Amino acid sequence: MMHSKTKRNEVVSMNIIELKNVGYAYENKRKVLKAINLSLEEGKMYAILGSSGCGKTTLLSLMGGLDSPSDGQIFYEGKNIEKAGLSAHRKNNVAFIFQSYNLIDYLTPKENVALTSKLPPQPILERVGLTEEESRRNVLKLSGGQQQRVAIARALASDAKVILADEPTGNLDEDTAAEIANILKECAHQMNKCVVIVTHSNELAKQADEVLRLHRGEMKMLDRLNQSGRSGCYTEIVLQTYKAFNR
Amino acid sequence: MNLGTRAILYTARKWKKTLLLFCLLLSITTLVLSGLAISDAQEEQAEELRGTTGTSFTVSRNTATGGWGNGGNGSYSTQEYLTSDMMEKIVAVDGIEGYNASIRTILCLSDVNGQWLEQLEPTGHSMVDCQFYSYSCINSEYHSLFLSGALEMCDGEMLAPSFDNGIIISKEIADKHGLHVGDTIQAVNDPFSNDKTKELKIVGLFEVVADKTDERNNFNEASYYDYANNAFVSETTMKALLENYEDVGYASADFFVNDPEQLEGIIQQVQKITSINWNNFIITANDEVYERVSSSISDTGTLVTTLIVLITVVSMVLIILILSMSIRSRKKEMGILLAVGIEKPAVILQYTIETLLIAVAAFPLAYLSSKQVAGMLGTLFGKTAESVIVTTQHFTLVATLGAILLIAAVLISCIPAMRLKPKEILSQME
Numbered sequence: 001m002m003h004s005k006t007k008r009n010e011v012v013s014m015n016i017i018e019l020k021n022v023g024y025a026y027e028n029k030r031k032v033l034k035a036i037n038l039s040l041e042e043g044k045m046y047a048i049l050g051s052s053g054c055g056k057t058t059l060l061s062l063m064g065g066l067d068s069p070s071d072g073q074i075f076y077e078g079k080n081i082e083k084a085g086l087s088a089h090r091k092n093n094v095a096f097i098f099q100s101y102n103l104i105d106y107l108t109p110k111e112n113v114a115l116t117s118k119l120p121p122q123p124i125l126e127r128v129g130l131t132e133e134e135s136r137r138n139v140l141k142l143s144g145g146q147q148q149r150v151a152i153a154r155a156l157a158s159d160a161k162v163i164l165a166d167e168p169t170g171n172l173d174e175d176t177a178a179e180i181a182n183i184l185k186e187c188a189h190q191m192n193k194c195v196v197i198v199t200h201s202n203e204l205a206k207q208a209d210e211v212l213r214l215h216r217g218e219m220k221m222l223d224r225l226n227q228s229g230r231s232g233c234y235t236e237i238v239l240q241t242y243k244a245f246n247r
Numbered sequence: 248m249n250l251g252t253r254a255i256l257y258t259a260r261k262w263k264k265t266l267l268l269f270c271l272l273l274s275i276t277t278l279v280l281s282g283l284a285i286s287d288a289q290e291e292q293a294e295e296l297r298g299t300t301g302t303s304f305t306v307s308r309n310t311a312t313g314g315w316g317n318g319g320n321g322s323y324s325t326q327e328y329l330t331s332d333m334m335e336k337i338v339a340v341d342g343i344e345g346y347n348a349s350i351r352t353i354l355c356l357s358d359v360n361g362q363w364l365e366q367l368e369p370t371g372h373s374m375v376d377c378q379f380y381s382y383s384c385i386n387s388e389y390h391s392l393f394l395s396g397a398l399e400m401c402d403g404e405m406l407a408p409s410f411d412n413g414i415i416i417s418k419e420i421a422d423k424h425g426l427h428v429g430d431t432i433q434a435v436n437d438p439f440s441n442d443k444t445k446e447l448k449i450v451g452l453f454e455v456v457a458d459k460t461d462e463r464n465n466f467n468e469a470s471y472y473d474y475a476n477n478a479f480v481s482e483t484t485m486k487a488l489l490e491n492y493e494d495v496g497y498a499s500a501d502f503f504v505n506d507p508e509q510l511e512g513i514i515q516q517v518q519k520i521t522s523i524n525w526n527n528f529i530i531t532a533n534d535e536v537y538e539r540v541s542s543s544i545s546d547t548g549t550l551v552t553t554l555i556v557l558i559t560v561v562s563m564v565l566i567i568l569i570l571s572m573s574i575r576s577r578k579k580e581m582g583i584l585l586a587v588g589i590e591k592p593a594v595i596l597q598y599t600i601e602t603l604l605i606a607v608a609a610f611p612l613a614y615l616s617s618k619q620v621a622g623m624l625g626t627l628f629g630k631t632a633e634s635v636i637v638t639t640q641h642f643t644l645v646a647t648l649g650a651i652l653l654i655a656a657v658l659i660s661c662i663p664a665m666r667l668k669p670k671e672i673l674s675q676m677e
Contacts, residue, residue, distance in 0.1 A: 057674075061673075066586060066668065067668050067669070087585075087588060087590045087591075090585070091589070095587070096586050098673075102586070105580075106256060106257050107248075111248060111256065115584075115587055116588070158588075
């Protein structure tokens with residue numbers, strides 16, 4: 001977790017990503033995000049829930065510098081990412097994990113990881129569960145779970161403080177999805193990354209420290225969950241929030 | 248991983264695409280190199296033509312503006328003749344490489360012992376058989392019979408203005424009388440008058456290559472007009488042989504230009520010579536042969552140039568299409584590279600390097616293959632295989648322009664994808 005020391009030498013958590021009044025409209029003027037205000041911290045895993053087409057992926061893209069907001073500003077460590085340069089932001093500050101893995105098909109897992117890192121890729125691949133032999137195969141010959149591990153390894157190799165994952169378990173079976181969820185949780189808690197996951201999966205959302213819901217372009221914080229498995233509580237809060245939205 | 252490594256890995260691992268582009272570049276470059284070689288051979292032929300068609304202009308007496316007189320042989324023009332002084336002034340104009348004026352007469356030829364030589368087909372009357380049609384030449388190289396190709400030198404040399412007492416006879420007459428280049432014979436204009444007999448050295452022998460049906464120069468092998476019975480002497484020799492007769496000058500003279508393209512301008516310059524009364528002379532351009540042949544060569548040249556341009560344009564369109572399709576199919580990769588923070592110029596540079604890597608292999612191979620193919624293709628355009636040569640200059644030109652065009656093709660192919668934001672590329676992939 002990123003901290004800064006105050007004059008009294010107290011350790012205070014600092015926001016790594018901050019969205020201020022961020023809005024986004026498509027070219028046909030349809031507004032998909034409306035005045036989103038959000039602060040995300042290092043060392044936490046966030047889950048963003050919402051129905052299809054509600055703008056979850058768009059929000060993730062804006063945080064990752066893949067696009068620019070129509071309104072508002074996005075800050076990384078207090079600096080406006082557009083002013084600092086979106087390409088540099090993508091290169092240095094954030095790493096993406098996609099539902100469809102998005103690996104480069106003519107590169108091996110090792111080479112895919114080396115795309116973003118000058119560090120030896122093999123230890124990182126082993127850390128996410130790939131053997132030496134698997135690391136030398138054509139990526140398309142790996143299973144979905146293995147490909148997603150390569151994608152995670154690539155994200156970790158970049159040494160970015162923020163990992164943005166768009167439906168990272170969407171194409172995976174339950175067991176593999178759980179393993180991937182654990183890896184992402186480790187990234188947040190042990191490697192002090194800020195992990196933001198866009199998902200439809202309640203199971204994955206349960207693993208998150210904070211759950212956010214995007215509804216009709218507006219963001220609502222649903223809960224702050226610890227890691228003690230308060231899934232019942234989470235469901236209850238989801239229901240209560242729905243009621244609140246309906247009112 | 249740097250973009251160079253990515254480019255090499257892509258080129259090696261996507262070998263089918265690489266092979267397709269390689270084959271395309273190889274065949275296109277081979278064709279263009281061959282086209283350039285054919286075009287150069289064409290140009291060389293045209294250059295050669297300029298020097299060999301004998302493009303000239305003739306300055307002749309204008310009998311229409313002169314008066315007329317009457318003599319023993321009937322009426323004759325009293326118009327002035329072309330003098331040596333006039334001809335020297337004309338030949339001093341830039342662009343004229345030489346000139347010739349000729350007087351034709353019948354000379355009686357004999358060997359050094361005074362034994363009359365015989366024509367090729369003797370009549371049996373020695374005083375008839377020893378008569379040879381003879382031309383005086385300022386420069387025999389420019390005599391119409393040599394220029395037209397009717398006669399060809401086979402031994403010795405042409406008569407130049409510096410020659411004195413020289414004669415050129417046919418090889419057939421020389422063989423008939425056992426004469427060789429360097430031997431001496433005698434010539435007289437009229438043996439029954441007090442005309443001077445001169446000893447002349449044989450400086451050259453010619454062969455008759457004219458078509459026997461050639462009527463242009465009154466060819467008739469059964470008469471005096473048989474080319475084999477012709478002889479050529481220098482101007483000074485002829486003047487000495489005809490010293491008993493009035494030297495009136497020449498009725499006409501032919502002036503030969505270096506470059507047929509400049510003929511018109513040269514004639515204009517000649518007409519500016521004020522010491523010659525141009526009212527008394529006519530200038531006629533003799534460039535029909537050049538115009539006719541150069542028009543045919545120019546047509547072939549245009550065809551070759553059109554083909555080269557066509558091949559290049561069609562090839563470029565084809566390459567742009569293939570590259571566009573290839574880059575379209577790599578949109579996902581582009582989105583991924585942009586998502587991991589690689590900048591657009593670096594992605595374009597990677598694609599450019601990949602294409603150039605293929606070109607680096609294809610271009611030299613095309614150079615080698617075009618050396619084999621060019622000659623074969625050249626024969627389709629009426630060139631000899633030996634005259635169509637692919638040079639290193641052609642290769643340098645094609646390689647440089649090819650590389651520039653390939654870079655342009657990659658850039659054009661990248662435009663549609665590069666105009667999109669990374670999010671749009673990634674969402675299109677989804």
